[in-house]
Amino acid sequence: MSSWIRILFLLVAPALVLSACSPSPGRSADEKEPHFVLGQSRVNAMDYPGAVEAFEESIEVNPRSSAAHFELGWLYEQKVPDPAAAIYHFERYLKLNPNADNAALIKQHIEACRQQLAADVLALPSASATQQQLEKLIEQNRQLQDQLNRWQVYAAQLARTNPTPTSLPPNPTGSSGGSQTPSSSGNTSRPAPTAAKTHAVASGETAARISLKYNVKLAALQAANPNVNLSRLRVGQVLTIPAQ
Secondary structure (H helix, E strand, O other), X not given: OHHHHHHHHHHHHHHHHHHHOOOOOOOOHHHHXXXXXXXXXXXXXXXXHHHHHHHHHHHHHOOOOHHHHHHHHHHHHHOOOOHHHHHHHHHHHHHHOOOOOOHHHHHHHHHHHHHHHHHHHOOOOOHHXXXXXXXXXXXXXXXXXXXXXHHHHHHHXXXXXXXXXXXXXXXXXXXXXXXXXXXXXXXXXXXXXXXXXXXXXXXXXXXXXXXXXXXXXXXXXXXXXXXXXXXXXXXXXXXXXXXX
């Protein structure tokens, strides 16, 4: 009979040794540490902040407690949300227990925490705020384009009225000295420009129609009225008609 007992012991003993060496969290010698035991009891009572405090104290007592790091990683991921802390404790658990059976699953949890952390840091503005900002930029661009158009018309007008440095200035009365005044000799001088006119915009009139009426180019009309948007004329608005 004793021989059968010895045979049974030889068959069962290896299984007992393997089960004792299993790296499952919460089944190691860390369970005997008082703070760790307190943390487990607080988890059962759903006092998750208190459990975090207890497991942190357990790590202070035993910094190499992989089970305590595992519990803290789970708590910071699921119950007391802190993705950065969860990543730290999960990684410490894997470093202290590199051959853990659940290593692949823990790595998946670490990746999920990293994605959550990135989403919190890189949160995009709301759609309405983005639309308002886009509309503001469009309006600023339109205003800048209007200003550019006016300056281009003004530059073209200056080029026509003063093509060379020896030409008479647009306003001879503002010159100093008499050297630029046309002489009364037989030399051909430029004809004196006619006086500028004004025109009050009537209902239904456009800038193109007004330029045709006075036989002036649209660019010249814009140059004579640099502060007026010719595409948005108002009834009664007074325009300066450039001299021909």
